[in-house]
Amino acid sequence: MNDMKLVNLELSNLVIAYALILVAFGLARLLRIGQERQILVASLRMVLQLIAVGYLLHLVFAVKNPLLVLLMLLIMAGFSLQVMGSRIQRKMPDFYRIMGSSLLIGCGGVTFFFCLLVVGYTPWYDPRYLIPLAGMIIGNSMNGASLAAERLSSELRERREEIETALCLGATSRQASETAVRTAFRAALIPTINTMAATGIVSLPGMMTGQILSGTEPILAVRYQIAIICAITAAVAITSFLILLQGSRRYFTPAHQLKGRDE
Amino acid sequence: MIRAENIVLVRQSVTNGEASILSGISFTARPGQVTAIVGPSGSGKSSLIRLVNRMDDPTSGSIFLHDTPISAIDPLELRRRVAMVLQKTFMFEGSVLANLQRPFVYRQTPPPAADDDHLLTLLDLVHLPGGLLPRDARSLSIGEQQRVNLARALITVPEALLLDEPTSALDRPTADRLGTMLREICQSQQLTVIMVTHDLRLAERSADYLLYLERGRILEEGPVEKLLNNPQTEALQRFLTPDEEASS
Numbered sequence: 203m204n205d206m207k208l209v210n211l212e213l214s215n216l217v218i219a220y221a222l223i224l225v226a227f228g229l230a231r232l233l234r235i236g237q238e239r240q241i242l243v244a245s246l247r248m249v250l251q252l253i254a255v256g257y258l259l260h261l262v263f264a265v266k267n268p269l270l271v272l273l274m275l276l277i278m279a280g281f282s283l284q285v286m287g288s289r290i291q292r293k294m295p296d297f298y299r300i301m302g303s304s305l306l307i308g309c310g311g312v313t314f315f316f317c318l319l320v321v322g323y324t325p326w327y328d329p330r331y332l333i334p335l336a337g338m339i340i341g342n343s344m345n346g347a348s349l350a351a352e353r354l355s356s357e358l359r360e361r362r363e364e365i366e367t368a369l370c371l372g373a374t375s376r377q378a379s380e381t382a383v384r385t386a387f388r389a390a391l392i393p394t395i396n397t398m399a400a401t402g403i404v405s406l407p408g409m410m411t412g413q414i415l416s417g418t419e420p421i422l423a424v425r426y427q428i429a430i431i432c433a434i435t436a437a438v439a440i441t442s443f444l445i446l447l448q449g450s451r452r453y454f455t456p457a458h459q460l461k462g463r464d465e
Numbered sequence: 466m467i468r469a470e471n472i473v474l475v476r477q478s479v480t481n482g483e484a485s486i487l488s489g490i491s492f493t494a495r496p497g498q499v500t501a502i503v504g505p506s507g508s509g510k511s512s513l514i515r516l517v518n519r520m521d522d523p524t525s526g527s528i529f530l531h532d533t534p535i536s537a538i539d540p541l542e543l544r545r546r547v548a549m550v551l552q553k554t555f556m557f558e559g560s561v562l563a564n565l566q567r568p569f570v571y572r573q574t575p576p577p578a579a580d581d582d583h584l585l586t587l588l589d590l591v592h593l594p595g596g597l598l599p600r601d602a603r604s605l606s607i608g609e610q611q612r613v614n615l616a617r618a619l620i621t622v623p624e625a626l627l628l629d630e631p632t633s634a635l636d637r638p639t640a641d642r643l644g645t646m647l648r649e650i651c652q653s654q655q656l657t658v659i660m661v662t663h664d665l666r667l668a669e670r671s672a673d674y675l676l677y678l679e680r681g682r683i684l685e686e687g688p689v690e691k692l693l694n695n696p697q698t699e700a701l702q703r704f705l706t707p708d709e710e711a712s713s
Contacts, residue, residue, distance in 0.1 A: 366520065367555040371617065372544045373571040457519055457540045 208416050220245075259333065268327040275313075275336050279305055282344040289348050292355045295452040295461075300445055301347060308347075308441030309340050316433040338409060338430055339437045342394065346438035350390035350445045357382035358453050358460070365460055375454035383446045390442035394435050401431065467494040467517060467547075467625055467657050472526035474512055474681075486512045487681040490526070494625070494674070499651050499658040501672035501689070503665065505704060509681040510661040511552065514627050517659060518547040530625070545572070548618035549627040554610045554634065556602035561593075561613055564602045568621050577620070584620065590650055591616045592642070608639040612646075619650070625657040626650075632664050644670035665705065669693055677701045 223245045230238050262274050283302055287293070294300065313336045317323070323331050358365065361382050368378035401407055409430055413423035453461055472490035475483055487509045494500040502510045515521045517528055519540045527534045535543055545568075557564050565584065566576035577584045579598050588595055591612040597605065602613060611631065618626060631647070632640035648671045651658045662668055668675060668689060675692045677685040677700070685692060685701050696702045 363551065363553050363555045364557070366551060367557075368567075368571070369520065370518065370544060370549040370551060371568040371571060372541055372621070374541065377571050455522075457522065459520060459522070459540075463521070 259329070262329045262333065266325075266327075266329065268325075271327045271329045271332055274329070274333060275340075278337060278340055279309070282340050286344060286348045286351070290352050290355075292352075292359075294351060294355055294449045296448075297351070300448045300452070301351065304441050304444035304448065305340070305343060305347060308444055309336070309343050309437050312433050312437040312440065313339050316429070320429050320433070334409070335430065335433075339434055342434040343437045343441040346390040346394060346442045347445055349393070350386050350442035351449060353386035353389040354382060354446055354449050357385050358450075362460065362463075369458055369460065373458075375451070375458045375460070378458070378460075379450045379453070383450050386446055387442055390446075391439060394438045398431055398435065401427075407431070466496060466529075466531055467659065468492070468529045469517075470527050470529070472513070472516065472523045472528065474509070474516065474521075475524045476512075485681060487523070490678075490681075490683055492676055492683065492686065494657050494659050496624075496657045497652055497655045498673040499647060499660060499671050500674045500676065501668040502659065502661045502676045502678055503663065503668055503704075504678035506663065508678045510663075510678055511629050513678065514549075514629055514659060514661045517625075517627055518544050518549045520549070541572075545621050546623055547625040547627060548621070548623035550614050550618050550629065550631060552630040552633055554607070554614045556605070556610055556613065559602060560599050561602045561605070562598040564613055565598075565617050565620055567617065572621075583622075587616050587619055590619075590646075590653070592646060607634050608636075608643075611635060611639075611643065615646075615650075619654075623656070625659070628658070628660040628662075630662055630664075631660065632662065632667050640664065640667055641670060643667075647671045665693070677704070679704070 223241070227238060227241050230241055258274070262270055279302075282305065283298060286301055287298065290297075313332070314326075316339070317332055317335060318326055321331060321335070326332070358379065364381070365378045369375070407427050410420075410423045410427040413426060414420055418426075455461060469490055469492050472487055474485075474487040476486050477483055490513060492500070502513060504510050512521070516523050517535070519535060522536070527536065529535065530538065530543070530547065535547075538546075557567060562579055569576035579595075585595060588598075593609065593612050593616065597609065597613075602610065605613065611634070615631075628647075632643055635643060644667045647658065647660070650656065651671075660668075660672065672689045675686060675689045676683050677692065677696075677698075679700050685696065685698050692701065693705065696705055
């Protein structure tokens with residue numbers, strides 16, 4: 203399948219690439235945006251993080267131990283939780299438990315379904331497949347999950363009058379928060395839907411581009427891309443749904459009272 | 466009848482720690498009477514009325530509906546029996562009829578149609594013409610929305626009605642009409658009405674019994690006329706004075 207050899211990138215090539223960052227740095231300096239230092243720090247972090255992950259993947263690929271692969275996936279999920287935690291200002295009660303369990307069920311379930319039934323490679327833990335595929339699913343779900351959690355909290359805050367009016371009229375907490383939950387779910391799904399609609403026209407997806415670069419037939423790369431987009435959409439939907447289902451309950455007491463008045 | 470016994474409400478907040486909102490509140494509100502809770506802002510009036518249909522729960526003390534403690538009644542059932550009109554009127558998207566049908570939708574029981582007898586009587590009671598039913602509820606005037614709000618609370622035939630500052634968004638003549646209407650409804654339906662207000666004229670017009678609340682305590686209570694004409698405590702005298710000056 204792979205007749206072409208990928209051009210090797212030497213360290214000297216990377217130095218030339220890094221010059222491109224300096225162009226961005228120079229422009230930022232010219233306009234005095236005050237972010238010059240951040241550009242350098244961020245680019246340095248990017249380099250160090252990627253080198254570290256490169257060696258880690260090299261190790262995991264070489265050892266091919268299922269436990270090590272699973273540990274790697276857990277660490278990835280842990281980092282995504284940490285990123286979500288730092289992004290979201292107003293966290294729902296039990297934030298980490300809800301986000302963690304939803305991510306685990308949503309992404310874990312879809313990843314294994316995808317790897318075992320769609321791609322169907324053996325052994326199931328082959329890190330060459332499992333890690334990048336899971337990474338894409340987790341990364342995308344993380345964005346959907348953040349949007350769902352953030353939107354739910356803001357909707358419940360802004361719709362306080364509506365929700366309390368409904369409760370006064372005898373609604374259950376679930377009925378009263380229905381509109382807020384629906385709006386939050388929509389907000390979580392919209393980016394994925396938009397990306398899906400624009401794929402192939404506005405942008406060539408990363409995985410497909412990477413496969414083509416490493417010599418995969420474009421038609422096969424496209425098939426992989428279609429399959430992974432389906433998996434990502436499902437994972438975003440399931441993860442967000444679980445977050446909203448668990449999260450919306452946390453804002454109410456068992457006596458159908460909306461918590462957090464005067465906070 | 467609604468009876469409160471020794472209600473204490475302490476609120477925990479992240480920023481201010483523990484704050485005492487209500488302490489040692491006891492009162493009785495009787496059917497066919499409007500009980501008004503008056504007092505300066507921040508005195509705990511709204512916090513108190515929210516306890517009666519369990520929008521919140523007290524830290525200690527009990528509230529009874531007839532002789533049953535409300536904590537022993539399913540909150541959804543309680544809110545059907547003790548209706549509440551919140552301070553800010555919220556109209557759901559859709560027609561006036563759809564708004565009046567909401568409580569039935571929540572309970573999953575068949576809602577009344579536009580020609581339902583009870584619904585028409587109720588519209589009459591709150592002085593709303595039947596022609597408004599198909600109108601978009603959010604396009605009504607604030608006074609009309611307030612009356613739809615009242616009809617929506619009464620449509621499931623509650624035993625008691627709680628009102629939190631019902632006239633805060635209304636002009637004087639509309640507020641006066643609402644006061645008279647409340648009194649009529651309370652007497653004709655033998656409703657137990659508890660109303661929170663800072664509007665003394667409304668209290669005078671519609672209430673039978675008055676509770677004066679300040680800093681979370683009832684400082685004075687009694688029949689409206691007696692309290693307004695002959696306040697015993699300095700606090701109530703002070704509260705009544707600026708309003709008298711403004712109206713004279």
